[in-house]
Amino acid sequence: MPLTTEKSGRRLFIPALSGLYASLHDSAETILRVVAGVALVTHGLGKISDPFGATGMVESLGFYPGAFWSFMLSCTEFFGGILIAIGLFTRPAAFAAMIVLLVTVWFHWVTMGQGYSGAEKSILWAAIFLFFAVRGGNRHSVDARLGREF
Numbered sequence: 001m002p003l004t005t006e007k008s009g010r011r012l013f014i015p016a017l018s019g020l021y022a023s024l025h026d027s028a029e030t031i032l033r034v035v036a037g038v039a040l041v042t043h044g045l046g047k048i049s050d051p052f053g054a055t056g057m058v059e060s061l062g063f064y065p066g067a068f069w070s071f072m073l074s075c076t077e078f079f080g081g082i083l084i085a086i087g088l089f090t091r092p093a094a095f096a097a098m099i100v101l102l103v104t105v106w107f108h109w110v111t112m113g114q115g116y117s118g119a120e121k122s123i124l125w126a127a128i129f130l131f132f133a134v135r136g137g138n139r140h141s142v143d144a145r146l147g148r149e150f
Contacts, residue, residue, distance in 0.1 A: 030087075030140040036128050037085025040097055044077025051075070061107055076100050084132060087141020091150040094132035101126035 012018055047054055051074035052067050059066035076096045083093035101122050108118035116123075136149050143149040 026138055026140060029135075029138050032128065033087060033090070033132055033137060033141070034085050036125070036132070037081045037083070039125075040077050040081030040084060042081075044074055044079075044081055047074035048078040061103070061111065073100060084129075084137075087137030087143050088146075089150060090137035090141060090143055091133050094129045098126050098129035098133055101129060 012021075047070075051071045054070040054073060055066035058069045058073060063069040077100065080093040080097050083089050084097065104122040105119045105126060108114045108122060109116070112118055137143045141149075
């Protein structure tokens, strides 16, 4: 009888790897969450020091009042990134980040006329944040330590 992965029950082409896959399953997901959160923080770092500095850019996308949406963008990227990285309120923070990324998809694809090639990175990041909006922070998160999550 071929070895299967513990979580899925599927047969592996190389059964000897089942132990490695099982041991790295949660860790790989945690690494992705931390990297995605930190990447979002780096995008928000400049904005959070001047949360109204992006007002003109936000208004050029059609979001009024620009000062309000610029502040919301700054908070979502900086504080949302921190929350995602540590795994606290992971689902709502990831959902907010996904919305921001979908706006950037629209901006690159439609406003800038760059199509898929211009929006590709934003699509990828939106998909990553969708994953965490659906799955939550996993067992290596503050949510798990608290024993509660959205």
